[in-house]
Structures are given as C-alpha cells and as structure tokens.
Amino acid sequence: MAVTPLKILTLLPWPDWLALAGFFVAWIGYAVFARRRSVSSMSLLATTNHYRHLWMVQTTWRDVRVVDGVVLQNLSTSPSFFASTTILIIGGLLALLGTSERANALVQEIPFAARTSAAVFDFKLLVLTGVFVYAFFRFTWSLRQYTFGALMVAAAPDFRVFERGEASREEFADRAGRVLGLAAESFNDGLRAYYMSFAVIGWFFSPLVFAVGSAGVVYVLFQREFQSEVLAVLKS
Template sequence: MLALLKPLDIAALGLFAFCWLAYEPVLVRLARRNGQAINTDMHVIRTAWMGNMARRENRLVDGALLGNVLNSASFFASSNLILIAAVASALFSGETAFRSASSLVVLKTSTRALFEMQLGLVLITLARGLLDYIWAIRQLNYAIAAIGAVPSETDRSVEFGAVIARLLNPALSSFNAGARGYYFALAAAAWLFGPLPFVIATVGAVVLLLWRQRGSRAAVAIADLRRMIEDEGD
C-alpha cells in the first residue's frame, strides 16, 4: 500500500501516526516536568473527590455526578458509532463513492487505492475512539458499584477513596482519549484534500489540544484548584 503513495503522502502519514500515538505519553512527560496539564491535575482533584465521598453518609450527589458522566460517555459512543457507519458505508461503496469524490475539485484522490486509504485512516481513528468510550463506560460502571460498596461508617475512608479514585481516573482518561479521537479523525479527514492540508490539520490538532491542556483559562483554573487541594492536604 505504501508503495502507491507519493513521498509527501508517506511523510504526512508518518507525522500523523507519531502525533496520534505519542500525544498522550508526551503530554504526561511534559506535565511531570512543568507540573501543569488538565488531565494530570484532574487526577489529584478526582482523588480528593473520592476521599470526600468516602467520608459522606449520603452519597446520592456523587452517584448522580458519575451517572451524568456515564450518560455523556454513552452519548459520545453512540455518536461515534454513527460516524463509523457513515465512513464505512463510503469506504465499502467501491467505485461509486470514488467517482463521486473524484468529481469534487477540492478533493485530492488520484486513485481509488489512495481514496480507500484516506477513508480507512478516518475509520481507524474513530474505531479507536469508540473502543476508548466503551472501556470508559465499563470502568465507570465499576466505579459506581465501588461507591455503593463503601461502608457508611468506617475508619478507612481515605483508603477507600484512594482505591476508588484508581478506578475513576483511568475511566475518565479513557473518556478523554475517546474525545481526543475526534480531533485526530478530523485531521485524518484532511488527507482527502491533499498531503499538505493533512500536515497542517495534524499539527493544528496537536497545538490546539496542548493549548487547551496547558494554556487555556480552564487549565489555569484547574491548576490553581489542584494547588489549593494539595495545600489543604499539607
């Protein structure tokens, strides 16, 4: 398949693969070095939340909040599945879809094989996002059950809270990975317009994600909250 691609297409595809697969590990390393990113700050905030939850007798609010997150994950998973079905329909329509795409001046689909690779990449990114959402939903269900299992009166509330946070944090990390998949799916779709738009969209997606993680007003507020929680713990 790669033999059918031009050098610029191969370079753009390699850049996309690197950004897509390396984004999260690189973000974690940057957060450890500089100490600010929404995803890592939220780990501390959720751990504090679960610690407070374990000390409360009435946990209806905590259950309701997690229920809302579960509904959001289910909604995005359903939306993702619809998008996958749409892209798969175009991919498996064969010559008809290729001719329709080729008739559009803005699309750069020189061969049917290239067109199928372009759609296939979008499909793969969406499918990975769907799997992340499904795993997030399962873990959220585990976390809800764990909250219900915490005794109402216990001297080990801190320990219970810490253990449940170890369930909740990976669940919401999977949710974040699913949401991030939309950014990269849009970048992958830009390949239909040519390798240069593909490169620009990929770099743009990474820059936008990093800015939202580290430079947005939400990121600054969450970092301040994390510091306040850590100060209270001291």
C-alpha cells in the same frame, strides 16, 4: 492477484506516506509527551484527578451517597453518547466504502482536492475508520471503568466505620479516585481520536493539508490541556 508489500508501498506517493507517518508520530508522540509532562506541569486531566480524589474523600464522610451516584451517572453519559455516535460514524464510513467510486468523484469536484484512484480513496477511508474504531474502544472502556467506580462508591463502608478507624479514608479515596481518573483518561483518549480525525479528513485534499492539520490538532490539544483558562482556574 496477490497483494505484495511492494504493491502496498507503491499504492501511495511518498508525500502521502510521509504525511501518514507524521500523523501517527504526532498522535502517539503527543500522548506520550502529555503523560510525561503532566508529572512536572499539571495537565487538565491531572488537575481534575486531584479533584476526583477530594471527591472520594468527601464521599467517606457522607451518610447518604445519593449525590455521588447522580454525579457518576452524569459522568458516564458522555462516553456512552460518544460511543453510540462513533458506531453510527463507523457504519457510515463502511457504507461509503461500498460506493467509493462515486464518493471519490464527488471529492474531486471540490477545489484543491487531490486527484486519486478509487483504491487510494478506499485506503484513506480505512485509515479514517480505524481512527474511529480506536475511539469506540476507548469510549466503551471509559464507560466500563465509570461502572467500576460506581461499584466502589456503592460498596464503600459506612461513614461510621471510617470514623472508628476500621477503614482508611485515604486508602479508599486513592483507589476510587484512581479508577475514576483512569475512566477520564480513556475518555480523553477517545476525544483525542475525534480531534485527530479532522486531520485525516484533510488528507482527502492533499498530503500537505494532512500534515498541517496533524500539527494544528496537536497544537490545539496542547493549548487546551496545558494552557487553557479553565486549567488556570482549577489550579488557582
């Protein structure tokens, strides 16, 4: 039997569609808001980008850049770890789709959990899987960008070349710092997806919990990126 758009729309009650739409509006809207607000009010990412630029400036003064390679390797371990973990999560969710009827029955045993059909439960699992698929792509892209940054540091001219004025310290620091900043931004996007996945988990209880969870996650993200104590220390 063919699946028509009308059947897809009638798959979920309208409160669920509203909660799902609010989830994506909150996620995408906050990402746009954070990027624009960081121009006037330094976010945690923008502040650390300043330190990345200073780091690359210091790199141009070093004769031996072993410490820079060690730091870059340590930074790349985080996206590598999360990418590997995300693959396991995606595999678990896909396996759960094969036993969705039993999983749905188990969820319905939880107090206050929504009573839904197996098709609706599968749809919610697919949305949750999609969130982690997005996170996987962002983590792996972050890992690749850290690799590009390591190549730039390894290919940097000797510090004597900078001293003779044959290469610009600021130009190198701007390019290399920007690449590392983009890697950090991709990693940050992946972490946001992890945070937002907790809101999707609330959807298995009710659309109200889903909506409140989406708003709560956005609030937590805002507090950490714009009003956290570590940000105040970094800006001081």
